[in-house]
C-alpha cells in the first residue's frame with residue numbers, strides 16, 4: 001500500500017490560491033521567486049512527508065524567534081527571561097517600537113523588539129560572533145542538520161536595518177540588555193538569515209511538539225518545560241496580529257516569517273511547515289495560512305478539539321478465585337490520565353470491605369501519565385490499608401515505580417490467570 005499522505009499534501013498545495021506580495025523591505029527577499037511552494041509534515045518518530053519544491057531553501061526570518069527564545073529559556077531559566085520579556089500579545093505590527101508602559105519590557109518574544117532582546121540573552125557574556133554561532137548551533141540541533149547563513153540576505157537586511165536598530169536602542173535605553181545594540185542587531189539579523197527548507201522547519205516544529213526532543217536525531221535540545229513555554233507563547237503571539245483568527249480557524253501553535261515560511265507544532269502529534277513567499281498585510285504567507293486551515297480541518301488538528309472521552313477505561317471487573325481466597329479483578333485499558341484515572345478511582349470505591357484481594361490489570365493500558373500513576377498508587381495503598389491483598393499485573397511497566405508510599409510494594413503477577421503464583425516484586 002502507498003501512504004495517502006504525500007498525495008494529500010500535494011492536493012492541499014494545489015488548492016491554495018496565491019495573493020499578497022513578497023516582502024520588499026529586505027531588498028534580497030524582493031528578488032525571491034514568488035511562485036515557490038512546498039509543505040512538509042514531521043511525525044513523532046521522525047518520519048517526514050514532503051510535497052512541492054521541498055529542496056528549495058529560504059531564510060528562516062521570524063521563524064527563528066521561538067527557537068532562540070527556547071535557547072534563552074534553556075540557558076537562563078524561565079524566571080530570568082520573564083523579567084526581561086513578557087508573554088502578552090502586543091496587538092501591534094511585528095516591528096512596532098513599543099514597550100509595556102508599566103514594566104518597560106517588550107510585550108513578547110515574537111515581535112521584533114522582543115526577539116532582539118531575546119537574542120541578547122543567548123551567551124550574554126560572549127562576543128557577537130560567539131552568540132551568533134551559539135544560535136546557529138542551537139537552531140541546527142532543532143533541525144538535526146548544520147544550518148548556514150545566507151550572506152546575501154544578511155548583507156541586504158543589515159544594510160537597511162534602521163528600524164531594528166531603533167528597536168534595539170530602545171530596549172537598551174531601559175536596560176533590557178547590557179551589550180552594544182549594534183552587535184545585537186547584527187546577531188539577530190544573522191539569526192534571521194539562516195537557510196532552511198520545509199523539511200527542516202517541520203523537524204524543528206516537531207521538536208517543540210515533542211517536548212524538546214528532536215524526533216530524527218533523538219537529541220534532547222531543550223527541557224520539556226521550555227518547549228511547553230515556547231508553545232504557549234506561539235499559541236497567543238505566533239501569528240502577529242492575526243493570532244486570534246488563526247487560533248479559531250486553525251488552532252495550532254504557529255509562527256510565520258517574512259521569507260514566506262509558516263510552521264505549526266501540534267503537541268505530541270505533528271510538526272508542519274509550508275513555504276510560499278507572498279504575504280498578507282500582517283506579514284503571514286497567504287498560501288501558508290490557507291494550507292494550515294486545510295490541515296486543521298481535514299486532519300482534526302485543532303488544539304482545542306476535545307479528545308475522545310475515557311469512559312471505557314475499566315474493561316472488565318470480575319471475581320477471581322485463588323488459593324488465598326477470592327480477588328476483585330479490575331482490568332483497565334487505553335491511555336491513563338487524570339480523567340480516566342478518576343473513573344478507575346470511582347470503580348475502586350465500590351470494592352466492598354471484605355478483606356478479599358484486589359487485582360489491577362494494566363496489560364491493556366497504552367500509557368499512564370504521572371498524575372494517573374500517582375492516583376493508582378494512592379488507591380492501592382488505601383485499599384491495602386483497608387485490609388485487602390493488592391496485586392498488580394503490569395507486564396509493560398506502565399507504573400514503573402510501585403512503592404505504595406511506605407516502602408511496600410503490591411504483589412506482582414504475570415496475568416490475572418496467575419494470581420496464585422505472584423512473583424515477589
Ligand SMILES: NC(=O)CC[C@H](N)C(=O)O
Pocket residue numbers: 060061062063094095112157164189192256257258259283
Ligand atoms: N516577520 C519577520 O519575519 C521579520 C524578520 C526580519 N528579519 C525583521 O527583523 O524584520
